Amino acid sequence: MSGDLQQDWRGDVEAAARRIRERAPHFLRETPLWKLPGRALGVDTPGVEVWLKLEHLQVSGSFKARGMMNRLLANEIPASGAIVASGGNAGIATAAAAQALGVPCEVFLPEMSPEAKRARLRSLGARVVVGGAAYADALAACLQRQRKTGALLTHAYDQPEVVAGAGTLGREIEQQGGLPYAVLVSVGGGGLIGGLAAWFERRSRVVALEPERAPTLARAREAGEPVDVEVGGIAADSLGAKRIGAIAWELTQRHVGDALLLSDDAIRAAQSWMWKELKLGVEAAAALPLAALQTGAYAPREGEKVCLIVCGANVDPGMLG
Incomplete structure (x- = not known):
């Protein structure tokens, strides 16, 4: 499911924004961009301004709504509807988009997916199938089912329409x-x-x-190509893909220099800090940007404006303590 680096990706993002605006005008939210002085988040470097892009307030609780709706709108949807394998967020986003368009949706989840995400899916009218230890297992079952039903497959991250839809977040920033x-x-x-x-x-x-x-990009860079990795830890329900997507691999090779790794303890601490100090209830995956700042893994320069993508909020509130 690779993309062509010669294609006009920025044009595709513009087209996605236009498609969603014209055909599903009330579906997405323009999420807030909250600007804070760096010292308010524990950054000592003078003059740093931190932008929190509060995408966890998006429809379906994550940025995924952008790509999933673009995928559905860009294709003819059969009577069998849409089908997706997901750690949770892509499934919720696909279900929300399908519900908005009045089409059926079937979602395959791994056993590690939290009950909060399963309940949300059912509330959106999706048929939920749980099985397999990891996302890759759910994807295999999903693909087998899709061959039988002919439903429109919405991939969690590795389709051009999904990537372009996600890019509308950058456009909005x-x-x-x-x-x-x-x-x-x-x-x-x-x-x-x-x-x-x-x-x-x-x-x-x-x-x-x-x-x-869950170092899919880091291991790919070490190997010189996407490779399977063993995934686990605090953010595995959202960041549990075993292999970096082919499109992301190509685009990050071209446009992304830094790939940093963070410990579960640092992620957990940042997630807890966001709840206690900012009253932002977010999932672990959304806390990595703040963890990078607070641990010094990413050290902004004096006067820098740095944007943290707060990507999702599909979390059991009892886990935020």
């Missing part, structure tokens, strides 16, 4: 605040960082962040 110096973003399969890299190119510094226990 630029419209709201201009170009930040750096954009810090979590990586799982790579749909989000692929979309942001496609939009910003190298006009802003896009920084890839991964948990140490």
Whole structure:
């Protein structure tokens, strides 16, 4: 499911934004861009301004709504509807888009998916199938089912329409605040960082962040190509892809220099800090950008404007303590 680097990715992002605006005008939200002095988040470097892109407030609770709706609108949807394998967020987004368009949706989840995400899917009218230890197992079952039903497959991260839809987040940031110096973003399969890299190119510094226990991009860079990795840890339900997507691999090779790894302890601490200090209830995957700042893994320069992508909020509130 690779993309062509020669294609006009920024044009594809513009087309996605236009398609969604014209055909599903009330589906997406323009999420807030909250600007804070760096010291408010524990950054000591003088003059740093931190932009929190609060995409966890998006329809379906994550950025995934952008790509999933674009995928559905860009294709003819059969009577069997849409089908997707997901750690949770892509499934919720596909179900929300399908519900908005009045078409059926079937979602395959791994056993590690939290009950909160399963309940949300059912509330959106999706048929939920749970099985397999990891996302890759759910995807295999999903593909087998899709061959039988002919439903439109919505991939969690590795389809051009999904990546272009995710890129509308970058477009929105630029419209709201201009170009930040750096954009810090979590990586799982790579749909989000692929979309942001496609939009910003190298006009802003896009920084890839991964948990140490789910290093799909880091291991791919070590090997020189996408490879399977063992995944686990605190953010595995959202960042649990075993291999970086082909499109994200190509786009990050071209536009992303930094790929940083963060410990589960650092991610957990940042997630807890966001809840206690900012009252932002977000999932672990959304805390990696702040963890990178607070641990010094990413050290902004004096006067830098750095944007943190707060990507999702599909979390059990009891886990935020």
